[in-house]
Amino acid sequence: MSDKIFKKLLFVSALVIMIVCGALFYSLMSGSLPAFRELGFFRFIVSSEWGMNSDGSEHYGALPFIVGTLMTSFTALLLCFPFSLPVAFFVGEYYNNTVVAKVLSTIVDLLAGIPSIVYGLWGFYVIRPFMVSLGLSEQGFGILTASIVLAIMIIPYSASLSAEFIRMVPRELKEGAYSLGATRAEMIRRVIMPNVSSGMISSYILALGRALGETMAVTMLIGNTNNVPISLSDTANTMASVIANQFGEADGLKLSSLIAIGLILFIITAIINYIGRLIIKRQSL
Amino acid sequence: MEDIILKFHNVCVSYTEGKNAVNDVSADVRRGLITSIMGPSGCGKSTLLRAVNRMHELYPDIKITGSIELDGKDILKMNPIMVRRMAGMVFQRPNPFPTMSIYENILAGYTLNGIRLSRAEKDEIVESCLFNVGLWDEVKDSLTKRGSFLSGGQQQRLCIARALALKPDVLLMDEPTSALDPIATAKIEDLLVQLKKDVTIVIVTHNMGQAARISDYSMFMYLGELVEYDKTQKMFTNPKDKRTEAYLTGRFG
């Protein structure tokens, strides 16, 4: 095979990625167009109605699901923080390059490997009854239940990336702090933290990106109601869970509305991921 | 009887069990002078120096025996935080904290130790320390800029100022000019000679010329052992040990 053809082949394969992304965006756009045309883009986003009215007319709005998604994801992020941060310091600083660190990071990696649906089952049979016994809600479904499980699911992502950044802090800086008489805690606060803060923020942004699109576990725990949630104990739906739940039996305007929700979800996660990667690139320059 | 500030007594340091990187070193370092430690790379000179600042404790595999006395106190039995305040350290590569300004870098020793100072005290410390290392005129208008914007030589002087800010009894320097160009090196050497009146300096160097130019006493280490320790002038003109002679005449190292 001549080099020319081979180089073309490499180029074409890269082009395929571009085409896939373009087609993906186009398909989502054209699929959601009927919904936007019928309901109006802005009204679609701010409306909280979902379903058939009594007169037989249909109306769909994404607000409940956008709110549900944001509440669930941010709660999960908040809950994951007090665990993923210590794990990052355990692996990246305190026990860096030791067997215990390897064991811990393997365990945390395994957490990332468990399929979403298994998390959902575990949440359903373990966390949900626990929530009931706490008297937080009658059935145990709701945003808080979904967030707890979601938090566990995103710990690996934020922890392993944060640990990378902590590990990258040059040894000379740490020694510099120690040589001035700092304790380890003081060194972490004054030297490591300022050095890794932006990297750490990016790791949590990427974890947030994960949480936004997580589907099965959330679907099984959030209660699947189409109202705008007010408190954490409310049942709700996220953008992903409403698609998973209703896509199968949907057609016409409803199907288009669900695709439109998919488009919004795609755009939000793309932006979140872009910001996260951008910060990482800045950091590593 | 000369004034001894630092006493090594049968010091052994090992990275892996049964193999000493520093082997049974005993020596007395005199106050107010510059003592250099020379030797080929891997001879244990840095390891010995870092032991004085208890840096080896950051790496759990390193074991140390013997005793090191600083001002009559065995530092291996003291808390490392106290030791490190008494013994300042300057490293091979300049390491100003990149997230702190020049001003904050000088005061880093105080912030890291949780010591609160008034604004006036801070200003006074920063100015005098920068002045002492000859950096004041160069940076007095950019104190709020980050230290990492300075040139290598300036950065290293900043690090010296940072170490001196805590008023240590002894300043340990681990090849402080190995990452610098000749002009910056010369400036640092001049500075060290000036600083001698305030602080005792122990400097590790692989540069024989440097040792000859600035130090009053020299140690020569080889394969972890202290081969020879004498007045610099004497050692360079009339070495007692064959290995020292071989090293000084450039036959290895």
Add this chain to the structure above:
Amino acid sequence: MKSYSIRILKDRLLKTMVIILSVLTCVPLVLIIGKVLLKGYRQINLSFFTETTPSTLDAMLAVNNNQLIPGGIANGITGTMMMVLIATVIAVPIGLLCGVYLSENRKTRFAGIIRFLTEILQGTPSIITGIIAYIWVVVPMRSYSAIAGSVSLAIMLLPLIIRSTEETLNLLPESLKEASLSLGSSYTMMVLKVLIPSAFGGILTGILLAISRVIGETAPLMLTALGASAIQWDPAKPTSAVSLLIWEFYNDPNLSNMIWSASLFLLILVLVLNLTAKKIAKKWKI
């Protein structure tokens, strides 16, 4: 000046907190695996692998008589295998070539765009790939199918494979290329006979890890493969998958005993893939 003992105390406290919270983080994994193991192992027997899903009625009778539910998840296993295989066949060649392209053209603008798109694709929620495969495959074919499921999985595999290939190739020393070119090798031969073989371990590890990420995917398959109660070898027809079966069992109280064994199977599959990948990575280290 803060007293010295308070500083030490704070230092110790921080370390203790870090250790306690880190250990606590491991608890969910132990609980999940424990739960799946304890509740799942009973249903695992030969027929679990060789028979298809039982009907609700059969399952109910068995449960009422305190027996094991008859049947297994063979339809799911075959479906998962088939879809993962097709998805791999689609994604590996494109991913590999694209990874080579990105690694060979590190600084061009076009490569930067492709890299950016790969990152966007990697962050895309799995359910979106389900919608896309639905629009691209299910609608034109007028039927849910294994192919549609494979397409959604392939979209997920692609960015993972591209990135791992690129990263592995970037680790290769430049001298390797120079050496083979200096021997008069053509560019094509250099890539195919030197670069890719040298990076083979890393690339294979990347592929296996990517597969382990998508093998338990459920949401996109609900929109594309739908599920089937019998073993289905025709990729143009609706097909089941282990993860889809778990979802079915979850929704059918009579079958709920089988949830855990199917989950156990899925967990073991993911674990084995992960461990194999790690082993390969160790063995083929560049």
